[in-house]
Amino acid sequence: MPEGADTIAQAYAGHQFGHFTILGDGRAIVIGEHLSKNNERYDIQFKGSGKTPFSRNGDGRAALGPMLREYIISEAMHGLNISTTRSLSVVKTGETVMRETPLQGAILTRVASSHIRVGTFQFLTATREEKNLKTLFEYTIDRHYPNIKDSKTPAIDLLKIVMEKQIRLVTDWMRVGFIHGVMNTDNMAISGETIDYGPCAFMDIYNPETVFSSIDHHGRYAFLNQPSITKWNLARFAETLLPLIDKNKDKAIESATATINKFDELFNNNWLEMMRKKLGFFDKKKDDEVLIGFLLSLMHKHKADYTNTFCSLMNTEIKKDKMFESKEFVDWKENWKKRLKENNKSNEECLKLMHLNNPLVIPRNHKVEEALKAANNNDLDPMLKLLRVLEKPYENQEDIMNYQSPGPASDEKYQTFCGT
Numbered sequence: 148m149p150e151g152a153d154t155i156a157q158a159y160a161g162h163q164f165g166h167f168t169i170l171g172d173g174r175a176i177v178i179g180e181h182l183s184k185n186n187e188r189y190d191i192q193f194k195g196s197g198k199t200p201f202s203r204n205g206d207g208r209a210a211l212g213p214m215l216r217e218y219i220i221s222e223a224m225h226g227l228n229i230s231t232t233r234s235l236s237v238v239k240t241g242e243t244v245m246r247e248t249p250l251q252g253a254i255l256t257r258v259a260s261s262h263i264r265v266g267t268f269q270f271l272t273a274t275r276e277e278k279n280l281k282t283l284f285e286y287t288i289d290r291h292y293p294n295i296k297d298s299k300t301p302a303i304d305l306l307k308i309v310m311e312k313q314i315r316l317v318t319d320w321m322r323v324g325f326i327h328g329v330m331n332t333d334n335m336a337i338s339g340e341t342i343d344y345g346p347c348a349f350m351d352i353y354n355p356e357t358v359f360s361s362i363d364h365h366g367r368y369a370f371l372n373q374p375s376i377t378k379w380n381l382a383r384f385a386e387t388l389l390p391l392i393d394k395n396k397d398k399a400i401e402s403a404t405a406t407i408n409k410f411d412e413l414f415n416n417n418w419l420e421m422m423r424k425k426l427g428f429f430d431k432k433k434d435d436e437v438l439i440g441f442l443l444s445l446m447h448k449h450k451a452d453y454t455n456t457f458c459s460l461m462n463t464e465i466k467k468d469k470m471f472e473s474k475e476f477v478d479w480k481e482n483w484k485k486r487l488k489e490n491n492k493s494n495e496e497c498l499k500l501m502h503l504n505n506p507l508v509i510p511r512n513h514k515v516e517e518a519l520k521a522a523n524n525n526d527l528d529p530m531l532k533l534l535r536v537l538e539k540p541y542e543n544q545e546d547i548m549n550y551q552s553p554g555p556a557s558d559e560k561y562q563t564f565c566g567t
């Protein structure tokens with residue numbers, strides 16, 4: 148550690164699968180902040196570096212596999228242009244970490260625009276530290292949203308901004324088929340970055356009910372539940388802000404509720420705009436929603452690959468799903484082509500819009516597993532190759548075909564673990 152540096156483990160609380168708990172960084176410490184050349188401030192954090200006052204019964208350690216997994220997926224998200232914390236490095240500690248089996252220990256260095264979570268606010272509400280709540284609130288605005296500093300209604304403004312950020316984030320997740328897997332309120336960052344890569348994974352076959360996490364028995368964090376869970380989490384955030392919204396509690400609740408009630412409409416508009424872009428549509432047309440919905444229902448019915456369906460529509464050199472031979476899909480495609488003509492744009496322009504929004508490659512589960520298995524045996528080659536392809540997921544690359552095929556059919560039952 149640099150001389151004079153003071154590490155901090157942060158306190159927070161959170162709703163985990165709906166149940167409120169006091170938590171805190173049990174295996175992570177912020178080792179400092181970094182100011183970039185553009186004066187942007189970043190937290191530099193170690194994950195897996197040992198016990199903290201919040202470790203409870205845990206050992207504060209992390210295993211190599213889950214840390215490399217976070218590295219791969221978070222860097223892939225960055226390549227996909229999705230707001231995320233980043234991974235600077237993974238270093239083996241040389242220690243053995245005991246989980247179901249003995250595993251190699253490792254520390255991930257995470258870079259985040261901050262580690263302020265919905266759960267950080269919840270901690271101060273739960274411990275009734277109203278003065279500190281105000282300090283955290285002001286700190287958050289200073290650090291992330293200084294433009295609302297002089298607002299007459301800063302608390303409602305903060306709620307609105309965080310809501311917009313989260314809507315944009317979840318819409319982006321749904322654009323690429325990402326399932327976070329553990330959207331507890333302590334894993335939702337006020338900055339709007341994707342944070343805490345645990346049991347997350349990308350969906351191959353389109354199924355809105357997809358869940359990968361071994362502990363998500365009721366599908367609370369399933370692919371299609373992500374927007375409604377985001378709204379639920381934002382409502383928990385709004386609750387913490389009540390004393391800052393208005394001294395009169397009834398008025399504060401009314402104002403917060405009115406803000407949260409706008410979520411559905413805002414999300415739907417955002418989502419529709421995103422799906423339009425995936426299909427190459429400029430402007431809005433009345434029947435777009437039906438056309439989009441019908442495609443999704445066909446993909447679901449025919450078990451089509453989510454990413455590759457859009458690649459095939461862009462005529463990428465890829466094996467087409469069986470769906471493309473079905474009469475109902477051929478009919479849908481005719482309607483889609485008609486709609487493209489209504490754009491009054493050239494084919495090239497439509498295709499360009501699609502290429503900006505549909506990745507050619509995502510971190511497929513079987514490729515991630517293959518890379519992790521090799522890395523565990525000191526062979527970093529598959530992982531480095533995978534990372535290189537994922538740096539430019541919207542561009543055609545020499546060996547891209549090796550990374551585009553969905554895993555074997557057994558991947559439908561692919562399971563992920565928190566790795567804690």
Ligand code: AMP
Pocket residue numbers: 170171172173174175201202203204205206207208209329334343345565567
């Ligand atoms: P996560 O699922 O990574 O969001 O972790 C949930 C909570 O468990 C956080 O408060 C972590 O700090 C804590 N935690 C996870 N793994 C460990 C561990 N090995 N030792 C101590 N605390 C942990």
Ligand code: MG
Pocket residue numbers: 333334343
């Ligand atoms: Mg967490």
